[in-house]
Amino acid sequence: xxxxxxxxxxxxxxxxxxxxxxxxxxxxxxxxxxxxxxxxxxxxxxxxxxxxxxxxxxxxxxxxxxxxxxxxxxxxxxxxxxxxxxxxxxxxxxxxxxxxxxxxxxxxxxxxxxxxxxxxxxxxxxxxxxxxxxxxxxxxxxxxxxxxxxxxxxxxxxxxxxxxxxxxxxxxxxxxxxxxxxxxxxxxxxxxxxxxxxxxxxxxxxxxxxxxxxxxxxxxxxxxxxxxxxxxxxxxxxxxxxxxxxxxxxxxxxxxxxxxxxxxxxxxxxxxxxxxxxxxxxxxxxxxxxxxxxxxxxxxxxxxxxxxxxxxxxxxxxxxxxxxxxxxxxxxxxxxxxxxxxxxxxxxxxxxxxxxxxxxxxxxxxxxxxxxxxxxxxxxxxxxxxxxxxxxxxxxxxxxxxxxxxxxxxxxx
Amino acid sequence: xxxxxxxxxxxxxxxxxxxxxxxxxxxxxxxxxxxxxxxxxxxxxxxxxxxxxxxxxxxxxxxxxxxxxxxxxxxxxxxxxxxxxxxxxxxxxxxxxxxxxxxxxxxxxxxxxxxxxxxxxxxxxxxxxxxxxxxxxxxxxxxxxxxxxxxxxxxxxxxxxxxxxxxxxxxxxxxxxxxxxxxxxxxxxxxxxxxxxxxxxxxxxxxxxxxxxxxxxxxxxxxxxxxxxxxxxxxxxxxxxxxxxxxxxxxxxxxxxxxxxxxxxxxxxxxxxxxxxxxxxxxxxxxxxxxxxxxxxxxxxxxxxxxxxxxxxxxxxxxxxxxxxxxxxxxxxxxxxxxxxxxxxxxxxxxxxxxxxxxxxxxxxxxxxxxxxxxxxxxxxxxxxxxxxxxxxxxxxxxxxxxxxxxxxxxxx
Numbered sequence: 001x002x003x004x005x006x007x008x009x010x011x012x013x014x015x016x017x018x019x020x021x022x023x024x025x026x027x028x029x030x031x032x033x034x035x036x037x038x039x040x041x042x043x044x045x046x047x048x049x050x051x052x053x054x055x056x057x058x059x060x061x062x063x064x065x066x067x068x069x070x071x072x073x074x075x076x077x078x079x080x081x082x083x084x085x086x087x088x089x090x091x092x093x094x095x096x097x098x099x100x101x102x103x104x105x106x107x108x109x110x111x112x113x114x115x116x117x118x119x120x121x122x123x124x125x126x127x128x129x130x131x132x133x134x135x136x137x138x139x140x141x142x143x144x145x146x147x148x149x150x151x152x153x154x155x156x157x158x159x160x161x162x163x164x165x166x167x168x169x170x171x172x173x174x175x176x177x178x179x180x181x182x183x184x185x186x187x188x189x190x191x192x193x194x195x196x197x198x199x200x201x202x203x204x205x206x207x208x209x210x211x212x213x214x215x216x217x218x219x220x221x222x223x224x225x226x227x228x229x230x231x232x233x234x235x236x237x238x239x240x241x242x243x244x245x246x247x248x249x250x251x252x253x254x255x256x257x258x259x260x261x262x263x264x265x266x267x268x269x270x271x272x273x274x275x276x277x278x279x280x281x282x283x284x285x286x287x288x289x290x291x292x293x294x295x296x297x298x299x300x301x302x303x304x305x306x307x308x309x310x311x312x313x314x315x316x317x318x319x320x321x322x323x324x325x326x327x328x329x330x331x332x333x334x335x336x337x338x339x340x341x342x343x344x345x346x347x348x349x350x351x352x353x354x355x356x357x358x359x360x361x362x363x364x365x366x367x368x369x370x371x372x373x374x375x376x377x378x379x380x381x382x383x384x385x386x387x388x389x390x391x392x393x394x395x396x397x398x399x400x401x402x403x404x405x406x407x408x409x410x411x412x413x
Numbered sequence: 414x415x416x417x418x419x420x421x422x423x424x425x426x427x428x429x430x431x432x433x434x435x436x437x438x439x440x441x442x443x444x445x446x447x448x449x450x451x452x453x454x455x456x457x458x459x460x461x462x463x464x465x466x467x468x469x470x471x472x473x474x475x476x477x478x479x480x481x482x483x484x485x486x487x488x489x490x491x492x493x494x495x496x497x498x499x500x501x502x503x504x505x506x507x508x509x510x511x512x513x514x515x516x517x518x519x520x521x522x523x524x525x526x527x528x529x530x531x532x533x534x535x536x537x538x539x540x541x542x543x544x545x546x547x548x549x550x551x552x553x554x555x556x557x558x559x560x561x562x563x564x565x566x567x568x569x570x571x572x573x574x575x576x577x578x579x580x581x582x583x584x585x586x587x588x589x590x591x592x593x594x595x596x597x598x599x600x601x602x603x604x605x606x607x608x609x610x611x612x613x614x615x616x617x618x619x620x621x622x623x624x625x626x627x628x629x630x631x632x633x634x635x636x637x638x639x640x641x642x643x644x645x646x647x648x649x650x651x652x653x654x655x656x657x658x659x660x661x662x663x664x665x666x667x668x669x670x671x672x673x674x675x676x677x678x679x680x681x682x683x684x685x686x687x688x689x690x691x692x693x694x695x696x697x698x699x700x701x702x703x704x705x706x707x708x709x710x711x712x713x714x715x716x717x718x719x720x721x722x723x724x725x726x727x728x729x730x731x732x733x734x735x736x737x738x739x740x741x742x743x744x745x746x747x748x749x750x751x752x753x754x755x756x757x758x759x760x761x762x763x764x765x766x767x768x769x770x771x772x773x774x775x776x777x778x779x780x781x782x783x784x785x786x787x788x789x790x791x792x793x794x795x796x797x798x799x800x801x802x803x804x805x806x807x808x809x810x811x812x813x814x815x816x817x818x819x820x821x822x823x824x825x826x
Contacts, residue, residue: 055749056752057746058748058749058755058757059748059749059755059760060749060757088742089742089757089760089770089773089775090775091758091772091774092774093774123742124745124746125741125770125775127775315813315817315821316821320821320822329536329537332472332501333470333537335471335472336468337469339469339471341471342471344471344473345504347472357538359504361502361503361506361507362503362538362539362540402819405817406815408728408733408736409732409735409736409738
């Protein structure tokens with residue numbers, strides 16, 4: 001946990017409404033950090049449905065493997081998360097540790113270990129001592145006052161400089177359902193420490209297949225659209241829980257993909273996930289600028305996305321942003337290296353509202369002064385029109401600063 | 414041109430023997446830099462054959478397009494190179510500029526413009542004023558004393574901190590032929606300025622198809638195996654010229670791919686190209702450590718190469734090296750994100766000779782002290798065995814330091 005908060009942090013946190021069917025507790029288990037919470041236990045009402053998306057890393061962590069193995073049951077009663085140790089690349093010990101962790105939580109909450117979801121974030125390659133959960137589990141399960149959403153979001157932080165929460169309300173059948181989410185991550189974006197985790201909860205009753213479809217459908221335009229350093233974590237995990245408590249208020253279960261009420265839920269969930277994803281970029285390690293890359297006019301959306309990520313991941317583009325330099329030549333370079341269809345002589349590039357290049361060369365009307373003014377802003381939009389088709393994409397990132405190098409040059413030691 | 418020389422620069426330069434059939438001159442044309450040479454003219458004997466490989470960028474520079482358009486002739490009489498301006502993304506003006514440049518050089522050397530090869534390196538998007546060549550071309554063509562190889566290599570530098578040259582000799586039919594090469598680049602590696610260029614010359618007589626086969630065959634294991642920041646230049650150009658002057662000494666032309674004499678030439682050329690490629694990594698922007706990544710046991714060589722590049726390009730691996738931190742968890746991460754076949758539980762990782770991980774977890778015998786000692790060295794080998802097959806690869810890179818961010822945060826302004 002860094003000592004100074006990112007200058008891009010939100011100026012205030014939203015009021016997070018209570019959400020029926022989920023209850024948090026946090027504790028200090030001393031897994032790595034001292035003097036701060038590092039364990040989060042969420043207990044979930046019986047009947048809670050769950051959906052998940054996970055890292056595509058071929059070296060996924062033991063908790064990721066565990067969650068994948070139980071996800072098809074579609075039900076959850078608990079979520080146990082620790083920061084400070086990723087339990088990744090820990091071989092048989094890692095597998096034993098997740099089994100023991102699930103057993104410890106299941107005993108305390110009187111549920112089946114196969115209903116306990118797990119996530120760990122922190123250093124890779126150190127065995128995780130699951131016995132440490134044993135020391136705090138009764139305290140967690142018996143906590144008299146439930147922890148707040150902010151407390152919960154704080155317990156899962158590593159190199160994050162601020163907790164990330166978001167909330168949304170949706171009217172269904174004249175009643176309101178709530179969606180609350182939290183995330184951590186300061187790099188994917190920057191694994192090994194700043195692994196991306198997000199946990200989202202709703203009190204709506206939603207069947208597992210519908211829940212999974214909602215989550216998977218919104219992931220590409222949110223968490224898969226944020227990058228800090230192009231590095232993919234071994235532990236990335238997004239879980240969406242639906243406690244179903246809203247059924248008691250007369251909102252019947254959403255269990256069909258063609259349920260017309262799903263549209264508003266999907267839209268609200270998508271916005272909330274984008275909000276959390278942007279907060280991750282705003283807390284990118286060493287970040288001083290937030291960057292939205294917009295690509296349009298590509299042959300396809302997929303092609304636009306590849307090009308947008310090529311720009312967002314380019315160290316040269318990111319250092320230019322850090323230096324407040326409207327160096328559009330580096331954007332050209334990043335388009336060119338993406339390997340996607342592009343016609344140099346149809347390319348146009350904007351920083352904010354200032355068009356700097358058009359028809360394959362510098363815009364004759366381009367004012368260096370105006371472009372420089374854009375680069376001095378905290379939030380910067382880089383827009384590229386390829387002039388080829390209708391494909392478009394939008395991704396978020398941050399600048400690459402000396403602080404990124406400092407943070408990552410001595411993280412482990 | 415940076416003011417301090419990379420600590421990884423060679424302690425001395427090789428004696429570069431004369432090479433019959435090529436003659437250099439350099440000049441100060443004031444294209445961008447003041448008080449240093451920024452133009453190189455190489456005049457080549459009639460009968461010189463040429464081969465080339467170029468950037469795969471979809472936004473290639475005007476000189477790259479020009480070279481590609483004349484390469485099939487297979488013959489060259491001149492090479493004109495400037496630093497300070499890449500003549501990339503300059504639209505129709507860029508095309509006019511290369512045509513004019515070739516015409517200016519052709520008139521001075523009394524040859525065909527289609528026999529003049531061009532390369533430009535520097536800022537992207539600024540029109541190149543080819544008239545500036547006119548001002549110096551007579552001085553260049555009439556230079557009484559040919560410029561040395563080191564002088565030539567200096568004239569093509571941008572953010573490079575030292576000139577890069579290499580030489581090799583090969584005995585053929587009892588006579589010696591010479592191969593001399595130069596390169597520039599401090600990033601591909603870091604385009605837009607540190608564009609990679611290399612020009613290699615031999616006095617052997619080699620037919621264009623054989624020459625192209627030699628060059629293309631050796632590129633993957635040399636220049637395509639070096640990365641500084643994963644960014645691909647718009648201008649990357651490697652040209653190999655064979656003046657044929659050695660024919661007069663009785664070494665008959667190498668004009669068949671099955672000529673048995675080619676084996677030694679190929680080996681010497683490959684070594685020389687690897688030497689130049691490594692010098693580029695050693696002059697990587699802000700570099701303080703040289704890193705060789707070795708991957709073995711992959712399913713195929715191609716797969717090994719993708720994984721090796723994923724490690725070499727990972728900002729987290731590179732910052733760990735900068736911090737002298739034996740953070741092998743980040744190597745695991747980089748293997749995992751490469752998307753290639755990998756089995757976590759068969760993976761082994763070494764820093765230098767110290768095995769830090771084996772069978773998917775930390776090596777029980779691993780000494781943090783020994784690993785840390787390796788990381789303090791200037792040259793570091795990171796070795797990964799995937800345990801799956803026979804595929805292997807080797808790539809070179811450097812660490813990612815605060816100086817990289819500083820150099821690239823204010824290059825253009």
